[in-house]
Amino acid sequence: EAGVAQSPRYKIIEKRQSVAFWCNPISGHATLYWYQQILGQGPKLLIQFQNNGVVDDSQLPKDRFSAERLKGVDSTLKIQPAKLEDSAVYLCASTPLTGATQYFGPGTRLLVL
Amino acid sequence: GDSVTQMEGPVTLSEEAFLTINCTYTATGYPSLFWYVQYPGEGLQLLLKATKADDKGSNKGFEATYRKETTSFHLEKGSVQVSDSAVYFCALSDRDSNYQLIWGAGTKLIIKP
Numbered sequence: 472e473a474g475v476a477q478s479p480r481y482k483i484i485e486k487r488q489s490v491a492f493w494c495n496p497i498s499g500h501a502t503l504y505w506y507q508q509i510l511g512q513g514p515k516l517l518i519q520f521q522n523n524g525v526v527d528d529s530q531l532p533k534d535r536f537s538a539e540r541l542k543g544v545d546s547t548l549k550i551q552p553a554k555l556e557d558s559a560v561y562l563c564a565s566t567p568l569t570g571a572t573q574y575f576g577p578g579t580r581l582l583v584l
Numbered sequence: 585g586d587s588v589t590q591m592e593g594p595v596t597l598s599e600e601a602f603l604t605i606n607c608t609y610t611a612t613g614y615p616s617l618f619w620y621v622q623y624p625g626e627g628l629q630l631l632l633k634a635t636k637a638d639d640k641g642s643n644k645g646f647e648a649t650y651r652k653e654t655t656s657f658h659l660e661k662g663s664v665q666v667s668d669s670a671v672y673f674c675a676l677s678d679r680d681s682n683y684q685l686i687w688g689a690g691t692k693l694i695i696k697p
Contacts, residue, residue, distance in 0.1 A: 477627075497695070504684075513673055514628070514661035527682065562627055570683040575628040 473497065477563050477578035483582045489551035493577045496544070496565030503527075505538055505548050506562040514562055520546060521569065524564065555584045586611045590674050590688035597664055598696050603678050605659040605691050607648075607674035615678035617641075617657040618685070622671045631659075633670070662674055669695045 476495040484490050494502050501522050506514035517536065519526040523543040531538065536553070540546040550557055560580050563575040591606040617644035619641070632641030638666065646661045656677040657674060674688040 475627075511690075513690050514685075516684055519684065527684070533664075561629075564628075570677070570679075572630055572633060573685060574630065575620075577627040 475563055475565055475574055477561075477576035477579055479579055480577060481582075483584065484553055485584050486555055487552040489549065490553055490581065491547050491549045492563075492581075494546045494548070494559050494563030494573050496546075496563070497567075497574055500565035500567050500574075501543070502566045502569050502571075503518070503540060503573060506564065508560045508562055508578070509537040510559070517548070526569075528547045550581075553581075555583050556584045557581060586615065586676060586678065586686045586687055588674050588676055588688040590672075590691050591692070593671075593692035595691060596694045596696065599666055601695075602695070603659070603664045603668075604694070605672055605674075606648065607657045607659065608674050609637060609655050609657065609674075611655075611676060611678055611679045613675040613678040615681075616676070617648070618675045619646070619648055619657070619659050620673045620675060622633050622673065622690075624670070628673065641694040650656045664693075666695045666697050669693055670671050 503520045505517045508514045517531045518528040518539045538548045560578040561578045562578045587610045616635045618633045620628045621631045632643045634650035635642040640649045648659045671690045673690045676684045677683045
């Protein structure tokens with residue numbers, strides 16, 4: 472069974488630029504999560520989708536971050552414009568349903584200069 | 585609200601030493617408990633889990649027992665290897681947190697040959 476796929480693996484941008492990350496969850500997994508992990512810290516949930524609907528985006532900085540999962544499968548997370556403090560690893564996870572074990576992708580490492 | 589507390593790192597051990605990483609939790613419900621591992625430059629991998637009191641999760645020589653009376657889920661391994669060097673995260677999820685993962689801060693483990 473293929474795992475959670477993410478791309479790109481690494482991205483370097485300058486502040487005020489925009490960037491987008493892509494995630495393809497495990498086939499059949501209805502719930503998808505985006506996390507931000509700053510170096511030396513645990514993951515912070517940004518947004519949770521159930522199929523193509525948003526369950527929780529209370530910690531998403533909506534002035535600059537957006538996310539979508541239009542067809543209930545893959546998802547994109549966008550930052551526009553980026554700030555220095557957005558430098559982090561962005562992790563995507565999926566589960567077959569809410570409450571089940573979350574499976575993580577390899578993450579996208581973002582460096583904002 | 586729910587919370588997870590892990591012992592601070594880094595923890596430095598010699599190869600073949602016995603490992604314990606302490607994890608305690610606070611939850612109003614009956615959470616499921618998890619240990620995730622993050623190897624350098626990689627995403628999070630589920631190491632083991634337990635879903636009810638007195639359950640023991642095990643994988644790759646690691647074990648943890650769900651102790652409701654002490655609200656603990658300590659990670660143990662009898663003989664560590666250099667390849668076990670990583671960051672270990674304790675986490676919980678339950679209905680009160682909408683099954684979102686509540687994370688500890690992570691414990692960095694360094695194994696010296």
